[in-house]
Amino acid sequence: MASACGGGMPAQVCAGVLLVTLGFCISTASAAALKPEAALENGWAMINHSMALVQRMEALLVQGNGSDVSLRVQTINSDEVKVIQAHTLILSLHSEVFEELLQSRNASTLILKEPAECAAVFERFIRYLYCGELSVSLDQAIPLHKLASKYRVWALQQGLSLYMRQHMASDSPGGHVVGWYHYAMQTGDLALRDSCLQYLSWNLSSVLQSAEWGSISDDLLLSLLQRSDLVLHSELELFEALEGWINQNQPGGLTAESALRAIRYGMIPPQQLFRLQKQSPLLLKYQEAVHDLLFLAFQFHSAAPQQLAKYFDVNCSIFTPRNYLSPAWGAPWIINNPTRDDRSTSFQTQLGPSGHDSGKRVTWNALFSPRWLPLNMRTPYGDHSAMQPARVDGGGGVTGGAGHGHPRIIVTPATSSADFAGVSFQKTVIVSARQQGKMVVRHVYNFHQSTEETGDFLADADLQRRASEYLIDSSLYLHIVVKPIYHTLVIARK
Numbered sequence: 001m002a003s004a005c006g007g008g009m010p011a012q013v014c015a016g017v018l019l020v021t022l023g024f025c026i027s028t029a030s031a032a033a034l035k036p037e038a039a040l041e042n043g044w045a046m047i048n049h050s051m052a053l054v055q056r057m058e059a060l061l062v063q064g065n066g067s068d069v070s071l072r073v074q075t076i077n078s079d080e081v082k083v084i085q086a087h088t089l090i091l092s093l094h095s096e097v098f099e100e101l102l103q104s105r106n107a108s109t110l111i112l113k114e115p116a117e118c119a120a121v122f123e124r125f126i127r128y129l130y131c132g133e134l135s136v137s138l139d140q141a142i143p144l145h146k147l148a149s150k151y152r153v154w155a156l157q158q159g160l161s162l163y164m165r166q167h168m169a170s171d172s173p174g175g176h177v178v179g180w181y182h183y184a185m186q187t188g189d190l191a192l193r194d195s196c197l198q199y200l201s202w203n204l205s206s207v208l209q210s211a212e213w214g215s216i217s218d219d220l221l222l223s224l225l226q227r228s229d230l231v232l233h234s235e236l237e238l239f240e241a242l243e244g245w246i247n248q249n250q251p252g253g254l255t256a257e258s259a260l261r262a263i264r265y266g267m268i269p270p271q272q273l274f275r276l277q278k279q280s281p282l283l284l285k286y287q288e289a290v291h292d293l294l295f296l297a298f299q300f301h302s303a304a305p306q307q308l309a310k311y312f313d314v315n316c317s318i319f320t321p322r323n324y325l326s327p328a329w330g331a332p333w334i335i336n337n338p339t340r341d342d343r344s345t346s347f348q349t350q351l352g353p354s355g356h357d358s359g360k361r362v363t364w365n366a367l368f369s370p371r372w373l374p375l376n377m378r379t380p381y382g383d384h385s386a387m388q389p390a391r392v393d394g395g396g397g398v399t400g401g402a403g404h405g406h407p408r409i410i411v412t413p414a415t416s417s418a419d420f421a422g423v424s425f426q427k428t429v430i431v432s433a434r435q436q437g438k439m440v441v442r443h444v445y446n447f448h449q450s451t452e453e454t455g456d457f458l459a460d461a462d463l464q465r466r467a468s469e470y471l472i473d474s475s476l477y478l479h480i481v482v483k484p485i486y487h488t489l490v491i492a493r494k
């Protein structure tokens with residue numbers, strides 16, 4: 001594999017990087033195969049001029065030396081024109097689209113027509129082709145992504161998709177995630193679409209309060225309203241945000257009706273439902289469209305769920321809670337130095353959302369273990385101690401095979417579960433992490449009793465590492481939500 005460059009050749013011949021020994025040099029391809037330590041020991045050294053190479057390439061573009069094609073970038077619907085002196089070899093190297101255009105041209109000028117937003121970043125796009133680097137801001141991501149897609153510069157396109165997926169939480173005056181979602185839908189970028197949907201769903205409370213909320217399309221609104229994994233304060237908060245959206249966007253009657261029918265009225269306490277029914281201009285206007293749902297919600301509030309289940313199908317979305325952060329449904333849990341030792345907490349939730357149960361509370365005990373081992377992985381003589389030496393933990397304690405366990409939370413009722421009359425409780429742990437300096441919901445784990453059921457609880461959190469993005473001031477930020485689910489009642493009836 002080693003291709004000799006010949007003694008004394010300038011380092012820039014290869015990718016700007018050469019590994020040199022006495023008398024000869026080999027290309028980076030084989031240099032990469034050598035372990036760095038081994039390489040240095042035997043008198044090998046790295047001469048690395050990649051930075052200088054990038055500067056030379058940039059100068060080549062700026063000064064246009066040896067240019068064999070002139071790109072004339074015309075802004076569509078405008079007189080604006082930009083001319084860039086370029087090199088066919090470099091353009092063709094990255095882009096088969098450029099290669100074809102350059103082959104079929106019959107003059108020294110290539111005319112390119114671009115919309116204004118793309119024309120504005122065109123020079124930076126070409127600079128990327130020369131230098132292989134690009135700094136990007138939130139508002140330039142889409143125009144650059146459009147150019148990368150149009151000219152089929154796949155590496156750049158993927159880099160920009162990744163950039164967008166990682167910058168959902170960044171600050172921008174009017175918000176950018178909704179715009180990215182709509183763009184992802186147009187282009188069929190499913191990974192980007194899903195990232196946007198997940199961000200919007202899991203940080204819905206902040207989205208509802210932002211200017212961005214008004215800008216979401218009918219389709220996005222309806223797909224959000226259908227989700228059970230929305231993280232928000234309460235269903236009432238969602239209803240009020242929907243009122244705002246409808247007032248601002250004045251959608252057609254059909255959209256307004258579908259949206260109003262996606263509100264889970266059973267999750268709104270009856271006192272608040274009465275008020276909405278009498279005072280919300282929107283509900284008054286669409287009374288006909290939702291009155292069956294309101295009626296069902298009031299029935300739900302008036303009796304015990306198991307009684308209702310004798311007569312009605314309770315397995316429908318109106319009775320299915322979302323991830324509500326209000327205190328009736330769960331509690332935040334901030335665990336300082338989570339890897340240190342096991343922690344426990346307890347909190348209360350309401351027995352159920354039905355008005356019939358409004359006075360009843362359930363006390364829950366939660367236990368967090370940072371390094372829990374399943375029973376079948378423990379040895380009779382202490383964890384793994386027979387197989388490997390005990391490891392001394394950072395805290396000074398000797399913990400046998402500690403590194404092999406993984407985090408676990410179990411949530412159990414403090415009182416006998418016989419009192420719950422067939423209602424099963426789904427537990428959800430919402431995990432926040434830091435992204436661009438902000439708290440974002442990164443994971444939502446659903447389980448019945450133990451996070452073992454999910455299999456991947458905090459699998460990528462790497463809590464041992466001080467710099468883990470899951471540690472905010474060395475604490476793990478969790479929120480536990482407990483959701484009564486009535487499916488079991490449906491089965492019991494059959």
Ligand SMILES: *[C@@H]1O[C@H](CO)[C@@H](O)[C@H](O)[C@H]1NC(C)=O
Binds near residue numbers: 017049050
């Ligand atoms: C060469 O240097 C640049 C920056 O100076 C660095 O990013 C790159 O990783 C280096 N290449 C190698 C092969 O060490």
Ligand SMILES: *[C@@H]1O[C@H](CO)[C@@H](O)[C@H](O)[C@H]1NC(C)=O
Binds near residue numbers: 056059060063065
């Ligand atoms: C481009 O040409 C000018 C003179 O025409 C020269 O001074 C400059 O060094 C050249 N630049 C490169 C990158 O070769």
Ligand SMILES: *[C@@H]1O[C@H](CO)[C@@H](O)[C@H](O)[C@H]1NC(C)=O
Binds near residue numbers: 104105107
């Ligand atoms: C090539 O030349 C022909 C006529 O000479 C002209 O009609 C055509 O537009 C030119 N094509 C390009 C790509 O400039």
Ligand SMILES: *[C@@H]1O[C@H](CO)[C@@H](O)[C@H](O)[C@H]1NC(C)=O
Binds near residue numbers: 203205231440441
């Ligand atoms: C995301 O949602 C969580 C929980 O609602 C909130 O604490 C956090 O501030 C939100 N982050 C952003 C960037 O909106």
Ligand SMILES: *[C@@H]1O[C@H](CO)[C@@H](O)[C@H](O)[C@H]1NC(C)=O
Binds near residue numbers: 316487
């Ligand atoms: C409840 O409804 C969902 C979807 O509507 C369905 O997937 C699920 O099987 C139903 N569960 C029961 C217990 O009927």
